[in-house]
Amino acid sequence: MRLRTVAAATACAATAFAITTAAPINPAGAAPAVTTAALALARQTLPAGDGWGSAGTGTTGGSAAAPADIRVATDRSSLIAALGGDNVANRTNATPKIVFIAGRIDANTDDTGNPLSCGNYADPEYDLAAYLATYDPATWGRVAPSGPLEDARVRSARNQTDRIRINVGPNTTIIGLGRTAKLAGANLILDRVSNVIVRNLSFEDAYDCFPAWTPTDGAEGNWNSLHDTLTLTAATNVWVDHNTFTDGSNQDATQPVYFGRPYQVHDGLFDIIRGSDYVTASWNNLFEHDKTMLIGSTNTPGVDVGKLRVTLHHNRFANVGQRAPRVRFGQVDVYNNYFYETDEDVYSYSWGVGVQSAIYAENNFLLRSADIPLDAVVFDWGGTAMTEIGTLARIGTQRPVPVSLLAEYNATHEPDLGSDAGWVPTLRSGGVDPTAAVPGRVSARAGAGKL
Numbered sequence: 001m002r003l004r005t006v007a008a009a010t011a012c013a014a015t016a017f018a019i020t021t022a023a024p025i026n027p028a029g030a031a032p033a034v035t036t037a038a039l040a041l042a043r044q045t046l047p048a049g050d051g052w053g054s055a056g057t058g059t060t061g062g063s064a065a066a067p068a069d070i071r072v073a074t075d076r077s078s079l080i081a082a083l084g085g086d087n088v089a090n091r092t093n094a095t096p097k098i099v100f101i102a103g104r105i106d107a108n109t110d111d112t113g114n115p116l117s118c119g120n121y122a123d124p125e126y127d128l129a130a131y132l133a134t135y136d137p138a139t140w141g142r143v144a145p146s147g148p149l150e151d152a153r154v155r156s157a158r159n160q161t162d163r164i165r166i167n168v169g170p171n172t173t174i175i176g177l178g179r180t181a182k183l184a185g186a187n188l189i190l191d192r193v194s195n196v197i198v199r200n201l202s203f204e205d206a207y208d209c210f211p212a213w214t215p216t217d218g219a220e221g222n223w224n225s226l227h228d229t230l231t232l233t234a235a236t237n238v239w240v241d242h243n244t245f246t247d248g249s250n251q252d253a254t255q256p257v258y259f260g261r262p263y264q265v266h267d268g269l270f271d272i273i274r275g276s277d278y279v280t281a282s283w284n285n286l287f288e289h290d291k292t293m294l295i296g297s298t299n300t301p302g303v304d305v306g307k308l309r310v311t312l313h314h315n316r317f318a319n320v321g322q323r324a325p326r327v328r329f330g331q332v333d334v335y336n337n338y339f340y341e342t343d344e345d346v347y348s349y350s351w352g353v354g355v356q357s358a359i360y361a362e363n364n365f366l367l368r369s370a371d372i373p374l375d376a377v378v379f380d381w382g383g384t385a386m387t388e389i390g391t392l393a394r395i396g397t398q399r400p401v402p403v404s405l406l407a408e409y410n411a412t413h414e415p416d417l418g419s420d421a422g423w424v425p426t427l428r429s430g431g432v433d434p435t436a437a438v439p440g441r442v443s444a445r446a447g448a449g450k451l
Contacts, residue, residue, distance in 0.1 A: 032072060032102040032177055041451055042070070042098045042175045046197070046239040046280060049429030051311025051333065053280030059237040061173035061197030064096040072100040072177060076109050076166075076186075084169060091191055093169035100177040101201060107164040107186035118209035121159040126152035126210070132258055135213055142215040157210040157226060164206065164227065165189055168196055176200035179449035184248075187227040190235040202244040202448045203229035207265045213258075222261055228268040232276040234303070240279070244448040245269040245286040252290050252321075253346065268294050268323070272310055275303035279310045285447030287318035290346065296328030299355045299382060304329040311427065312337060314438075316446045317350065319343040326352030326381060327359055333425040335362040336433050338442040344371035351405070353383035358421040363390040365438040366405070370395045378409035378417070385418030392435040400436060 046059040053059045062069070073079035079101065080086070084093035108116045125148060135145045145153075166186050168174065170193045176182075182202040190196050208225030215221040229245055232238055247266055255263045269286050271294040272279055286292055293312075296304050308330025317324040318340040325332065334351070341347050347369075351359060366377065374393065378386070386406060394400040410416040433441060444450075 032074075032100075034072065034100060034177065038100070038177060039070070041199075042100065042173055047429050049427050051280030051282065051313060051427050052278050052309040052331075053237060053239045053311065054427055054429070055278045055309070056237055057195070059195060059197060059239045059278075059280070060171075061195060061239070062096045062098040062171055063173065064171070065098045065173070066096070069095055069097040070100075071098070072102050073105065074102050075105055075113050076107055077111050077113070079105055079166065083167070083172070087165075087167055090169050091167040091193065094171050095169075096171040097169075098173045098175070100175055101181040101183065102177045103180060104182045104184060105186070106184045107166065108184075116163065118160075121156055121163070121209055123152040123155040123159070125149070126156045137215055137221065137259055142221065144215065145213055153210050153212070157208070157212075160209050161187075161226060167191060169193055171195050173197040173199070174201065176202070176448055181448065183229070187229065187231060189231045189233065190238060191231075192234040194236040196235065196237075197239045197241070198230065198243060199239075199241045200243065200448050200451050202246075203269070204246055204248040205229075205250045206267075207250055208267070209265075211264055220261055221259060223258070223264040225265050225267045227266075228271045230270045231268070232272045232279060233274045235272075235276045235279075237278045238276070238280075240270065240281045240284060242283045242446070242448060242451050243285070245284065245289070247289050251288060264290070267291060269320075271295075271297070272308065273297035275307045277307040277309055281310065281312050282314055283442075283446045283450070284315045285318070286315065286320060286324075287340075288320070290321035292317065292320040292323045293325040294323050295325050295330050295332055296354060296357070299328060301329075301356070305356070308332070311425070313428075314442050314446060316340060316442050319346060321346045322348040322350075323352055324350040326354060327357040327383075328354035328381075329356045331358045331360070331421075331423050333360050333427075334364060335360075335425070335428070336435075336438050336442070337364045338438050338446075339364060339366045339368075339377075341366065341372055342369045344369050347372050347376070349379035350377045351386065352379050352381045353386050353417055354381040355383060357383045357386070358423055359386040360421050360423065360425055361386065361388045361391070362425075363432050363435040363438065365400070365435050366391065366393040366403075367439065368393060368395060374403060374405060374408040375412045377405040380409075380413065380417055383417065385421055387419065387421040390435050
């Protein structure tokens with residue numbers, strides 16, 4: 001297990017110090033250095049007034065961590081250890097802690113770091129070819145799969161979930177060390193926790209080896225997968241800042257087609273669900289993915305009512321298919337984001353106006369392909385209204401023009417969506433940039449490695 005503890009003197013003079021190591025931290029034997037500058041970044045808290053994440057008790061993460069609770073993780077095992085030592089119990093480990101991630105951590109590995117494939121997770125009774133032959137709608141019909149093969153698929157999926165789902169406890173800061181920190185194949189999950197900060201990480205390709213066939217999902221049925229790269233479920237006071245989210249080289253477009261539908265091995269990039277509240281997501285780069293960001297997972301009123309208050313500012317959404325974001329119930333402030341949509345083959349919509357949602361969109365910039373119509377950006381998922389102010393849109397290198405994407409939607413759809421979300425954001429400590437400045441500022445600063 002490769003785990004390093006910052007042993008002393010975080011109050012030393014402002015000079016670089018290295019993490020003491022009893023064994024090589026990587027195959028080359030070089031220990032990553034944690035400078036006082038890196039430690040200062042790790043102890044940062046969400047500024048007062050910076051979005052919904054600053055409401056309530058505010059978001060301080062692991063800023064109060066004692067020296068013994070500041071660690072560097074370089075593989076899955078050391079990450080679990082740094083978060084508390086036991087992946088299940090870590091969810092309730094409220095000790096203030098700072099976890100630096102150094103280099104690439106692959107969740108699809110065993111406890112000694114050996115890679116795991118889908119075959120390693122597969123139940124002995126599961127076989128994809130047999131599954132496809134058994135549940136083909138032409139013979140099985142349009143009813144949910146059941147029986148031994150479906151049971152074996154569920155067991156296989158559980159095997160992978162137990163390995164790649166990484167639980168994070170309260171009062172935690174997870175931060176990438178340097179410019180190359182990456183979590184690959186992992187579903188980092190904040191489940192019923194509060195006060196967490198996630199910064200300067202690349203999240204990549206949380207693929208599901210065993211997607212579920214749902215024949216009643218839509219007119220033709222769909223394959224559905226389990227794992228997001230980052231999931232907030234009943235989480236409160238969270239700051240997600242300067243991260244990169246993508247599928248990497250395992251793009252949805254390269255997946256096979258079964259039963260006439262794409263074999264979908266990805267779910268969300270960054271989902272905020274089940275009564276999560278007081279979240280700020282800032283300066284992130286989310287690109288080349290389909291189901292990008294879901295805020296609220298059900299149309300049924302319940303724990304989400306009065307919650308799901310989220311601020312999205314200075315994020316880049318680039319060639320994502322949909323859900324940027326899709327919102328239910330929450331008051332969601334969407335300002336100064338850069339929407340870069342030039343791939344009409346994957347594009348569906350950006351702003352999903354769902355049941356009892358209240359999106360307030362201000363000074364966002366849209367760069368689009370001419371083949372993506374302006375009336376496609378907003379989609380009505382059972383909502384009634386949203387507020388939109390100050391949008392600029394541009395095709396290619398043409399001159400940006402002011403546009404109301406809501407008005408464009410209403411011009412071609414019935415019934416109209418109203419133009420007043422019923423609230424006005426106040427938590428914007430940094431102010432709102434002119435829309436014309438958004439592409440340059442966001443492109444230069446959003447994503448991992450740019451803190």
